[in-house]
Amino acid sequence: MVEQITIEPIGYIQSPYKQKFAIPRQPRLVPEAKAKLRFVGEFNREEFVRGIEEFTHIWLLFRFHETAEKGYSALVRPPRLGGNERKGVFATRATFRPNGIGMSAVKLEGVEYKNGQLDLLLSGVDLLDGTPIIDIKPYLPYSDALVDATAGFADTRPETQMSVSFSDEAVIFIEKQKNYPELQQFITNVLKQDPRPAYKKKRTSQQDYGMSLYDFNIRWTVDGEHNHVTEISLAK
DSSP: OOOOOOOOOSEEEEOSBOSSTTOOSSTTSSTTOEEEEEEOGGGOSGGGGTTGGGOSEEEEEEEOTTTGGGOOOSEEOOGGGTTOSOEEGGGSOOSSOGGGEEEEEEEEEEEEEETTEEEEEEESOOOOTTOEEEEEEEOOHHHHOOTTOOOGGGOSOOOOOOEEEEOHHHHHHHHTOTTOTTHHHHHHHHHHTOOSOGGGTTOOSOEEEEEEETTEEEEEEEETTEEEEEEEEEOO
């Protein structure tokens, strides 16, 4: 007999990433990515997080809500391998997996409780806006940081040779956004991760792309290993 389990979200992420495209492959690769975990229902009480400020980082267990209903695959193509080699889903962190559960270790910047609303302030997130959170656990360095561990095909931090520049118009726009003092560095670090699909990274011709971060639409071109941000505007 297969046991049926019902999982209720304890809250939802408010993230700068409004679409899957451009989200870093792992947490903490873009430290400027600030987010809130907003608690809901019976979990919106300070008692649930009492003492959590003693920890600098926390584990978030979440649901891949945009892909969970699409099912899973036994074999997937990890981006780290250029999308050319198949690995078992349990040997990867792919989103198309049984039960659609993911985990991220993120930095805890603080706890906020205003007008009856409890939020955790986070940074270094790799989560889509609206992601349902199903559990939180403190990050324990003595146990969770295994310094002698190896990680197969993903043994090192993903690095690219991508450089980034901004048009004069884009810089002027950024300088006016006083509520986002790290906006230019945030965009830079996102683009340095080279969010393009693996099959497009082999193209030598100039390519045009767009993404949404926070309340902004960003347009840029890719020419070889260089990104040039051409335009930034408010999302409609």
